[in-house]
Amino acid sequence: MTGPLKRLHDAGLFLPEAPAPLGSYVPVIHAHGLLYLSGMLPLRQGTPIATGRVGEELDLVAGHSAAVVAALNALAVIHEGFGLEAVAGVVRLTVHIACPPAFRRHAVIADGASQVFDIAFAPARHSRLALGAVALPAGAPVELEVVAALR
Structure with missing residues (x-):
C-alpha cells in the first residue's frame, strides 16, 4: 500500500464502501481534468451517522466527526471511480453545516474534512x-x- 491509502491507514483512517446516491444523480463527474463530486453526506451503509443541527442537537465533536465521515465517503467515491493515486488533490472544498443562525464555529466542523484531505493528498x-x-x-x-x- 502506497500514497493516499497508506497515509490514511497510517493515520488510522479507512475508506468505507462508496455510498450510493440518495436520488437521481451520479456521485462524480469528470470534466476537463477535474472531478466534481455530488454532495457527500456522513453516511454509513446508507444511514447518517448523526442527524440534527450542530450547536443544537449536536456538539462540535459530533459535527467534526460527521465531516470526517463525509470526507472519507468522498474519497471512497473517488477511489471507486478513478483510484486515489490518479488524484493530485482536492482543489476546492465547500462544507455546508446544519446549524442555528447564531452558530459561529464553522471552521471547527470544516476542519474535520480538511484534515482528511490534507492527510490523503499531502503536501497538497x-x-x-x-x-x-x-x-x-x-x-x-x-x-x-x-x-x-x-494528475
Whole structure:
C-alpha cells in the first residue's frame, strides 16, 4: 500500500464502501481534468451517522466527526471511480453545516474534512468555504461539495 491509502491507514483512517446516491444523480463527474463530486453526506451503509443541527442537537465533536465521515465517503467515491493515486488533490472544498443562525464555529466542523484531505493528498492543500444551512438532506449535520484535480 502506497500514497493516499497508506497515509490514511497510517493515520488510522479507512475508506468505507462508496455510498450510493440518495436520488437521481451520479456521485462524480469528470470534466476537463477535474472531478466534481455530488454532495457527500456522513453516511454509513446508507444511514447518517448523526442527524440534527450542530450547536443544537449536536456538539462540535459530533459535527467534526460527521465531516470526517463525509470526507472519507468522498474519497471512497473517488477511489471507486478513478483510484486515489490518479488524484493530485482536492482543489476546492465547500462544507455546508446544519446549524442555528447564531452558530459561529464553522471552521471547527470544516476542519474535520480538511484534515482528511490534507492527510490523503499531502503536501497538497485546498481552498475552502464553510457555511451554515437550515437543513441538509437526510437530516445530516454536514454535506461536502468537493472538486478534485486529476494528475
